[in-house]
Amino acid sequence: MLIRLAVRELLRSWRFGLFFIFNLSLGLTGFVSLQAFNTALEKEITANAKSILSADLAVSARRELTDEEVQKMRGVYPRGTEESKVYEFFAMINSAKGSRLVLVKAIDSAYPFYGELELESGNVIKNDTEKSIMQSETTWIYPELKSQLGLDTGDEITLGNLKLKITDLVKKDATQTFRAANLAPRIFINRELLPKSGLLQFGSTFTLAYLLKLPVPTDELVLRESMYQALSDPAVNVDTPSSAGEDSGRQLGYLSDYLGLVSIVALFMSALGAAYIYRLFLSTRMKEIAILRTLGLQSWQAVSVYILQASLLGLIATIPTLILSHLILPVLSGLLSSFTPFDLQPHVNVEAMLVCLFMAIFGSFIVSLPFLVKIFDLRANKLFSEEKFAVGEGTRRYWTFLPSLILFYFLSVYQAHSWKTGSAFVGAMIAVIVLLLIIGYATVKLAGMLKHFRRWFLKFSFLSLSRRAGASLAIFVALGLGALLINILPQLKNSLQAEFQFEGRGKVPSLFMFDIQDEQLPGVQQVLDKDQVQALGLSPLVRARILKVNGQDYERKIEEQGFKTREEEREARFRNRGVNLSYRHDLSASEYIVEGRPFSGNFNPDTQTKAELSVEVRFADRMGFHVGDTLVFDVQGVEVEGQIINLRKVKWTSFQPNFFILVQNGVLNEAPKTWIAAIPFLPEEKRAQLQNEIAATFSNVSVIDVVRAVDDVLKTAEKMSWSLELMAALALITGYIVLFSIVRSQIKLRRWELNMLKILGASGGEVASFILVEFAFLSFLSALTGALLSIVVSFSLNTFIFEGDFKLSWAQPLISVLIITALSLLISFLASLDIVKESALGILREEK
Structure with missing residues (x-):
């Protein structure tokens, strides 16, 4: 009976159901899309984990292992294990076309045990493939060196004391992980050439890895534990494919974490809109519930009906959520594709669908809970009084908001993969919402004092805002949060770009040199003195x-x-x-x-x-x-x-x-x-000249072009910001849906009032102006408040998290305020259009 009653009432209130479903699904879309993207990324990393590590197990350190440590390592792994020894380090290459910092990968004939290198010539390098660089003093280079220096097959480069001929370009490297802002492109050489190169001297920065291919069957995790017990130095690391995969995904993981936090804001605003819509819906049903109570329906049965309705609406909301997620996923993966070596094709899988179902059904219930418990306070005797029914009446049960807060907190921690970041995010969100509520409340009270207008619709607009404080505050918070989110990223980006402006700022270096030997220090100083560089x-x-x-x-x-x-x-x-x-x-x-x-x-x-x-x-x-x-x-x-x-x-x-x-x-x-x-800062020509001179004179000294590295960082930040702004835009769109839902609900509740104004002589234009002035005032001040708060939040993030100099830009916040206000006016107009056009005669007939 309860299910039949719930379904019948939903069918009768289908407009409310559509609003609730669409509002909730939009908030869920960002959350589910990111969940699907992360799942696809994790599966791809897992599938390619052995290729990334190039082995079943890798023992690595930033130094040479001692003979004793090598013997202990070999004493632990099982008989039949194959071994490959690989070095990786930064170094300078020199050529007739200039010098450049590169990441040298010195390999042997066994590399790689898993994965492959696809060369431009069409050759595919695998474990059992004959490698041309093993036979002569040659190298394979990454294609970035072709674009940066103009190097190509057949050219010669100098690496330390080696003269190497480029025999091929690496088209695809399955052993490479994420390339968001690499300091240097890779080159591959024969490991046996390292002694001749003279590059690895005392104190040189390098990573040594022993790559192991284990016989089947071998438990990698058990062997890893045994290896750690044998090699007690914490500087010696032992990686399995799974741990290497986690490490390789860490860089993109941080971005995904913050994208997830922004998507939670969209989900929060969606829940805010859903809660308000549900509150209005229940307020129209209180009289019917009271009648059912007189007919013998128990309070818990009435509550069960609406729990079933909320859960059913949540279940239906998963359908548009999945459709919208399918539309957003290609855009999101396209923005993030440059950070991965894989061709990701994320889709909403079973795991993402289960998360969606849980959030939709359980989330719908907990956002409705504060209003559902009001049914227990309902008294049937009010049917015989002239008092109106209201959802806000009865005992205030503040604990009913606790499940929503707990869910929001744990979702934040889960998405951020950090108790500290998640807690800080929730704390910041609560602080921002409290500020928005305080400023919004002051705005609503201020509106009630603005009475001295000649035109009646101006006076009535502000009085209406003050009378309907709950709806006004909900709109203020939703649009304020959207404005805040949409403005934080541009502010941070402006500050980041300003931080790395080198012209006239001698305190920020243009080159960074490392691995200078003690005995080389006077010689390096002489080169700098000759070029008049301090x-x-x-x-x-x-x-x-x-x-x-x-x-x-x-x-x-x-x-x-x-x-x-x-x-x-x-x-x-x-x-x-x-x-x-x-x-x-x-x-x-x-x-x-x-x-x-x-x-x-x-x-x-x-x-x-x-x-x-x-x-x-x-x-x-x-x-x-x-x-x-x-x-x-x-x-x-x-x-x-x-x-x-x-x-x-x-x-x-x-x-x-x-x-x-x-x-x-x-x-x-x-x-x-x-x-x-x-x-210090040098003009580009002098910078290149000094870099070439250092590379030619001191082959082991590595030089980082900080200007180029910062350019790469800024390009990466640009790509990342597009991803973040996509989620911020989703949050703002959700805010607009909240606005539309609330405006639409308010207009519907005020239908009789608005039509009575027409009967009293108001024109359709005046009624439309009455509505638009009300929401223009509210949306402008909420957008302005959100934009100003974004400056405070951006300053705090830049100063205390990124520890940079904050550069304020007024253009972006002010433009966003105008755009948000204009869009709010358009949405308010569309939401009220049919009421404005409605004939007043119709409502008089209904009242008969």
């Missing part, structure tokens, strides 16, 4: 690993399988690697102390037993370090003990030589080290 920063780099923290052995953090927050991923990565130490007398201009005291001066072995340490504040937070903690380092076999005396904040976008850990001057000065240097 280095912005010259810092020593000492490689070390942490042995103990506060007397406890510093243990490796092993990443578990399954869901992990971004904080857990970062902590594992930071713990499972060596550290680079440096020293200097004073802090640079790009860093300042946030806790603790400065260095007391040079280290004095007569009075000090521990060196003083300065640690970057975010690194300390990830590692759990605090002021006063004692750390013991292994520096080339020598133990160095130090105590943290301060935490400092570093502005990484300055591109100055900065480090996570600084050691007091006088402790590491005699330790084996290399040097890094930053070169």
